[in-house]
Amino acid sequence: MSKIASSSGKKVNRIGLELQPYRGDKTTLCAGCGHNAISERIVDACFEMGVDPSRVIKLSGIGCSSKSPAYFLGGAHGFNGVHGRMPSLGTGAVLANKQLMAIGTSGDGDTGAIGIGQFVHLMRRNLPIVYIIEDNGCYGLTKGQFSPTADLGSKAKTGVVNELPPIDTCALAVEMGASFVARSFSGDKKQLTAVLKAALSHRGTAMVDVISPCVTFNDHVGSTKSYAYARDHDEPLGEIDFIPHFQEIDVEYEPGTTHAVTMHDGSRLILKKLESEYDPTDRLEAVRVLHETSRRAEFATGVIYVEPDKEDFIEMLNLVEEPLATLPLERVRPTKATFEKILQELR
Amino acid sequence: MSSTGVVAQDATASSSSRQTVNDFNIQVATVNGSGSQTANLVLFRSIFKMGIPVSGKNLFPSNIAGLPTWYTIRVSRDSYLARKPEVDVLVAMNAATAREDVMGLDSGAAVVYDEAMDLSTVRDDLIFYPVPFASLVAESCPDAKLRRLVRNMIYVGVLAKLLDINLAYVEESLDGQLGRKVKALELNQSALRGGYDYADEHLSKRDRFVLEPMAKTNGKILVDGNNAAALGAMMAGVTVVAWYPITPSSSLCETLIDYMGKYRVDEETGKATFAVVQAEDEIAAIGMTLGAGWAGARAMTSTSGPGISLMAEFTGLGYYAEVPAVIFDVQRVGPSTGLPTRTAQGDILSTAVLSHGDTKHLLLLPSSVTECYSMSLRAFDLAERFQTPVFVMSDLDLGMNSWMSEPFEYPTGQPDRGKLLDAETLKRLKEWGRYRDVDGDGIAYRSLPGDGMPTYFCRGSGHDAEARYSERADDYEENLKRLATKFETARDAVPGPVIERESEGSIGVIAYGSSHWAVIESCDQLHHEAGLDLTYCRLRSLPFNAVLNDFIDRCERVYVVEQNRDAQMLSLMRMELSPERIAKLRSVLYFGGLPLDARSVTDTILASEGSELAPTTSA
Numbered sequence: 001m002s003k004i005a006s007s008s009g010k011k012v013n014r015i016g017l018e019l020q021p022y023r024g025d026k027t028t029l030c031a032g033c034g035h036n037a038i039s040e041r042i043v044d045a046c047f048e049m050g051v052d053p054s055r056v057i058k059l060s061g062i063g064c065s066s067k068s069p070a071y072f073l074g075g076a077h078g079f080n081g082v083h084g085r086m087p088s089l090g091t092g093a094v095l096a097n098k099q100l101m102a103i104g105t106s107g108d109g110d111t112g113a114i115g116i117g118q119f120v121h122l123m124r125r126n127l128p129i130v131y132i133i134e135d136n137g138c139y140g141l142t143k144g145q146f147s148p149t150a151d152l153g154s155k156a157k158t159g160v161v162n163e164l165p166p167i168d169t170c171a172l173a174v175e176m177g178a179s180f181v182a183r184s185f186s187g188d189k190k191q192l193t194a195v196l197k198a199a200l201s202h203r204g205t206a207m208v209d210v211i212s213p214c215v216t217f218n219d220h221v222g223s224t225k226s227y228a229y230a231r232d233h234d235e236p237l238g239e240i241d242f243i244p245h246f247q248e249i250d251v252e253y254e255p256g257t258t259h260a261v262t263m264h265d266g267s268r269l270i271l272k273k274l275e276s277e278y279d280p281t282d283r284l285e286a287v288r289v290l291h292e293t294s295r296r297a298e299f300a301t302g303v304i305y306v307e308p309d310k311e312d313f314i315e316m317l318n319l320v321e322e323p324l325a326t327l328p329l330e331r332v333r334p335t336k337a338t339f340e341k342i343l344q345e346l347r
Numbered sequence: 348m349s350s351t352g353v354v355a356q357d358a359t360a361s362s363s364s365r366q367t368v369n370d371f372n373i374q375v376a377t378v379n380g381s382g383s384q385t386a387n388l389v390l391f392r393s394i395f396k397m398g399i400p401v402s403g404k405n406l407f408p409s410n411i412a413g414l415p416t417w418y419t420i421r422v423s424r425d426s427y428l429a430r431k432p433e434v435d436v437l438v439a440m441n442a443a444t445a446r447e448d449v450m451g452l453d454s455g456a457a458v459v460y461d462e463a464m465d466l467s468t469v470r471d472d473l474i475f476y477p478v479p480f481a482s483l484v485a486e487s488c489p490d491a492k493l494r495r496l497v498r499n500m501i502y503v504g505v506l507a508k509l510l511d512i513n514l515a516y517v518e519e520s521l522d523g524q525l526g527r528k529v530k531a532l533e534l535n536q537s538a539l540r541g542g543y544d545y546a547d548e549h550l551s552k553r554d555r556f557v558l559e560p561m562a563k564t565n566g567k568i569l570v571d572g573n574n575a576a577a578l579g580a581m582m583a584g585v586t587v588v589a590w591y592p593i594t595p596s597s598s599l600c601e602t603l604i605d606y607m608g609k610y611r612v613d614e615e616t617g618k619a620t621f622a623v624v625q626a627e628d629e630i631a632a633i634g635m636t637l638g639a640g641w642a643g644a645r646a647m648t649s650t651s652g653p654g655i656s657l658m659a660e661f662t663g664l665g666y667y668a669e670v671p672a673v674i675f676d677v678q679r680v681g682p683s684t685g686l687p688t689r690t691a692q693g694d695i696l697s698t699a700v701l702s703h704g705d706t707k708h709l710l711l712l713p714s715s716v717t718e719c720y721s722m723s724l725r726a727f728d729l730a731e732r733f734q735t736p737v738f739v740m741s742d743l744d745l746g747m748n749s750w751m752s753e754p755f756e757y758p759t760g761q762p763d764r765g766k767l768l769d770a771e772t773l774k775r776l777k778e779w780g781r782y783r784d785v786d787g788d789g790i791a792y793r794s795l796p797g798d799g800m801p802t803y804f805c806r807g808s809g810h811d812a813e814a815r816y817s818e819r820a821d822d823y824e825e826n827l828k829r830l831a832t833k834f835e836t837a838r839d840a841v842p843g844p845v846i847e848r849e850s851e852g853s854i855g856v857i858a859y860g861s862s863h864w865a866v867i868e869s870c871d872q873l874h875h876e877a878g879l880d881l882t883y884c885r886l887r888s889l890p891f892n893a894v895l896n897d898f899i900d901r902c903e904r905v906y907v908v909e910q911n912r913d914a915q916m917l918s919l920m921r922m923e924l925s926p927e928r929i930a931k932l933r934s935v936l937y938f939g940g941l942p943l944d945a946r947s948v949t950d951t952i953l954a955s956e957g958s959e960l961a962p963t964t965s966a
Contacts (some may be wrong), residue, residue, distance in 0.1 A: 057642070057796045058804075070804060070816065077796040079641055079668075080806040081634070082660050088589075088631040092638025092646060095587050095622040097797050100642065118634070121627040320618040324586035325643030325795065329761060331620050332584035332645075334610040336757045342578065342606075343754045346568035 014050035014246060021075035022047045029064055029071075034186035034212030034227075035105075035134045039072040041189065042103065042132075045196035046073060049244060056101045057093055061086040061115060064141050064214075065107035065134035073103075084115025087122035090129050091313075097323035098314045101200075102129040109139045112148035112167045119169075123176035126204040127313040130196075133169055133207075134186075136214035137225035144217030151297075155222030170304055171290045173207045174283060179310040180206040181286065182303045185234050186213070187227060191301060194240040198303055201244065203264040204312040211299065224297075235293050237278045237302035238271040264308045271302065280306050369399050369424035371435035371556045373506070376448045377499065378441050380412025385524050385535070386499035387418040388749070392520035393503075393512050394422055395569055395751060398561040402428040402864075403749045404942050409594070409688045415444045424561060428750065429864035430942040435556055436510070438502045439466060440480075449473065457554035459505055474554040476546075478505055483545055487537035496531070497538040504542025509550065510558045514543060568754050572719035572745035575755070576675055577603035579723025580647055581611065582758050585673075587646040588623040589635035591654060594687045595743040596677035599649040629654035633661040633674065637736075640671040641805060643795035645727050645762075649675035652694045653684070655701065662736050663702025664807040666830070669782070669793070671730035671765070675723075675739045677746040680940040689940025690743035692860050696915035698738050699889055705827060709737045709837055710889040714863035716750045718887070724758055725842065731765035733837055734793060742910070744861040744942040768794040773801070781805075781814035782826060789833030834890060841888035844895050850880035854956070855902035856935075857895075859886040859916060861942065862908045868945035869952070877953060881906075886916070891923060899928045904959070906952055908935040910943055 010018045022043045027036050046053070053075035060066035062083035069078045081089045090102050111119045111133050122131065137150040146154075149169065150162045173181045180202040184192040192210065199206035211230045213219050219226045224233075238259070243249055245266035253260075253270060259279055261269040271278065279285055286305035293300040320327070334342075373390070377383040384405075391403045402421045408414035421431050433453055439445040439460040446469060449458060454472040462477035483501050484494045500521075507517050517539060525532040577599050580588075588607075590600040600623070607621045626632040632648040639646035650658065655676050665672050678694050680686035700707055709729055711722040722739055730737040766772075772792060773779055781803040782791050791812075794800035803814040811822040847863070848870050858866040863885055873879040884898040884905075899905055907917045914934040921929050935951045937943050 054799065054802065055797055059638075075802060077794075077802045078804040078806075079638070080804065080808065081637075082664050082807060085630060085634045085661065088626065088634025089638035089641070091624065091631075092587055092589065092635035092640070092644070093642040093796065094638075095624070095635070096639040096642035096644035096646070097795075100797050117627055118631055121631065317622050318617075318619050319622060320613050320616060320620055323643075323797065324620065324622060325639075326798075327584075327586065327620055329584060331613070332586060332611065333582055333758070338610055339582065339755075339757050342610075343568055346570045346574075347566075 021053045024071040024074045027071045032215040037186040041192045042072045059086045059090045059104040061110040063107040087118040096325040105132045108135045108149040109147040120176045123178040125313045130199045130206045133209045134212040138218045140214045151224040154224040169209045179204040179307040181305040183209045183301045185211045194242040197242045198269045201263045201265045201267040233298045235298040241270040243268040365555045367555045372431045373420040373436040374434040375418045375438040376441045379414045379416040382496045383499045389520045393516040396516040400426040427868045430944045483541045487541040497534045500535045500538035501542035504539040505546040508546035567751045572716045573599035574602045575716040575719035576723040579720040581606045583724045583727040585645045587639035587644040589626045589632040591629045591632045593651045595747045596649045596651045629657040633658040636672045637670045647673040651679045659702045665736040666706045669734040672736040673726045678742040686940045692910040711739045712859040717752045720755045728763040766792045768792045768800045780812045783812045788836040838890050838892040847885045848883035850882045852880040853903040855882045855905040858908040865943040865945045869948035872949040912938045
């Protein structure tokens with residue numbers, strides 16, 4: 001994309017902002033934590049998409065993942081809530097002001113255990129929000145207990161073997177009616193940035209599960225969420241090109257080798273085939289691929305399912321154009337005549 | 348057998364000296380799910396239309412169909428609206444409870460019953476009115492499948508005749524209940540007439556209970572507290588509502604949904620100026636409410652005790668991160684499921700300090716439907732002014748029963764949106780910190796997402812005055828102290844205690860919420876029966892303020908009336924008041940789940956006063 005320079009000579013984006021407002025506080029997570037890479041990708045994606053940080057709300061629950069909103073988009077409002085309940089805070093905030101862009105970060109425990117109830121209902125409602133799971137298969141902040149996304153047979157640092165089957169948050173999201181479901185790996189800079197950009201351009205809930213190794217408690221031999229394991233078992237569904245709505249398509253794609261999806265805002269998501277044809281708008285295919293790769297002990301990455309034009313929660317509720325939060329009194333308080341009419345019916 | 352009753356033994360009309368006019372209690376005993384609610388409300392409203400003060404109490408089981416249910420209508424020329432346990436006119440429609448219902452009556456009571464039950468031999472000191480419901484309903488409703496639904500209207504007709512209710516009022520009330528349902532209206536009208544005509548031809552008035560028109564309900568409205576609270580919320584300009592169904596609070600949000608659908612849809616665009624979400628549970632409901640409050644909406648949820656427990660963690664977040672929210676707690680009985688269709692004031696203590704760590708909340712304590720409306724309005728102002736969750740503590744008796752009230756007042760003036768940061772304030776403050784107490788009242792200025800003002804990171808973890816993450820002891824203490832200051836500021840901003848009844852005596856009584864109605868009646872009973880004059884102070888909110896202290900100071904002893912086992916409000920007073928004041932407090936407790944009656948209060952106070960006045964043997 002074309003970049004203009006600001007008066008200070010620094011690179012600015014399409015809305016004229018430098019990178020600074022997209023950055024956050026210095027991270028307090030462990031050096032090498034996958035979550036830090038995700039924060040960087042969020043910064044990149046938002047900067048390049050020209051997202052206005054002052055219109056963004058960052059939301060999270062509890063855990064290492066939920067600390068990360070402090071480390072990106074410092075110019076945005078943020079709300080770090082209670083464990084597993086970020087979806088409800090986000091729902092309230094977006095209903096209060098539908099002009100806000102909500103980005104939530106959660107963890108595999110925050111989403112898959114304590115918060116699974118709110119997670120599935122968020123997927124059902126299709127609230128406009130980017131919901132990122134920073135998935136490391138363990139509870140980092142309480143020192144490494146298994147989370148519900150830990151694979152069967154995966155070994156903890158203590159040597160304990162996980163005996164319960166994992167919850168596949170992507171399969172669950174597809175099943176619950178999510179309209180955008182993706183999986184990526186914190187170590188895959190290019191794919192993750194493209195996936196996040198697509199998520200930002202989606203209207204409705206964009207669920208992005210990112211395998212994000214915990215360097216302290218889950219990065220050893222025997223773990224299925226380590227960097228090494230993730231690199232070896234990542235099975236991209238195709239190379240992704242994301243072309244934002246404000247950018248001209250300047251690359252020629254050879255017919256038959258790509259699958260293109262037009263997002264609601266006009267952006268184009270182009271999947272370049274690797275081995276087999278994959279249509280991310282086919283829900284049954286999405287479920288099949290998730291199950292099949294999981295049976296091979298691999299994990300499929302990329303945009304797994306997308307339904308660009310599904311009605312979102314805001315449309316369903318038929319809300320007025322302006323934010324509800326700041327509607328003037330005369331629009332939210334019925335007139336005295338109406339009030340008298342109501343009282344008359346009670347006589 | 349009984350010869351001492353005031354029963355007119357002959358079949359002619361009783362003499363006027365034996366008449367009891369506009370001061371008795373009607374109870375209808377039916378089976379849940381039999382459609383009796385329409386009939387009962389028609390009867391209730393008809394008496395109201397005669398200008399006679401009435402109160403209706405629905406005593407219903409936690410069941411959809413099949414279990415016994417009772418509806419009582421108290422007629423009171425003196426405007427006493429509390430529950431009266433003694434039944435004067437019984438309508439026995441439920442064979443399963445009829446004998447017990449009849450055995451519980453005082454001598455001289457009237458019984459209208461289905462003649463198929465053969466009740467008249469059970470006692471000989473009552474006036475029995477057998478009614479052939481089966482044949483009457485068959486006559487008025489040819490379709491056998493629909494008979495169940497109109498059967499109850501027959502007793503309305505019978506009572507209209509026996510008690511002398513103007514039939515025009517009954518038909519008007521029926522029309523109001525069924526309105527546009529033409530077929531149902533016709534069938535019910537026919538059943539009503541059938542009952543009336545039967546009584547006219549076959550029953551001669553022998554009991555002493557009669558109704559005479561008065562002018563005490565002119566201009567008044569009849570409404571339940573949940574409806575009133577919903578109306579208050581709509582008039583307050585609520586925009587985001589999240590809820591989860593639970594008895595007895597469901598009808599609050601359901602009524603609100605009706606109101607909003609009618610009156611809060613933009614006329615030009617057809618779009619809604621509100622969002623209502625039926626959440627997946629109460630945790631999500633309060634989460635949505637807080638999320639919306641943080642983003643600047645007037646947001647609310649409504650629940651009952653079990654939901655309050657689930658909201659505990661989030662409420663602590665709301666308190667500590669300082670987010671406005673309005674929570675209606677329509678209280679019911681019990682820990683766990685308890686008695687979900689019975690009333691109590693059992694959530695006072697747990698809600699006052701709901702959550703973990705140091706938390707204390709603003710509670711409003713409506714005692715009437717009028718206050719369910721006005722405090723609903725007020726709660727939104729307080730929540731935004733103090734940037735904190737505010738609880739409106741209603742109960743099943745207030746919330747689900749119909750009460751007469753003066754018409755509500757249209758709100759005047761602008762809502763108080765609290766200390767919102769704007770360009771002018773920012774200029775004045777020079778430097779802004781989300782949790783800085785610049786005004787000395789403990790309340791800081793907040794910015795809203797998307798408002799163009801400086802942003803902050805809202806969090807439940809430790810933070811300093813600039814909203815930065817902090818685990819420093821001094822930062823945490825400073826913040827908690829400021830929250831305490833804010834609570835002190837609230838003492839004189841919340842609706843304070845009111846002295847409802849002055850007297851020369853030195854004995855006081857304190858009550859709150861729906862207990863009010865029993866207490867005002869009890870004060871009169873104590874005056875008439877024992878010459879005991881109480882001064883009565885009604886609490887309207889937490890935190891307490893100086894009015895309460897002054898009240899206790901001028902009393903020798905004070906009875907605190909509550910509908911719970913553990914003297915919850917008195918316990919809160921113990922936490923705050925001086926030992927001298929605490930020593931004056933005595934508890935009057937009722938926790939059986941039925942709406943509190945005056946006699947229970949009177950008897951407890953009389954017994955206690957007897958022992959207070961009795962010479963003590965200990966040195």
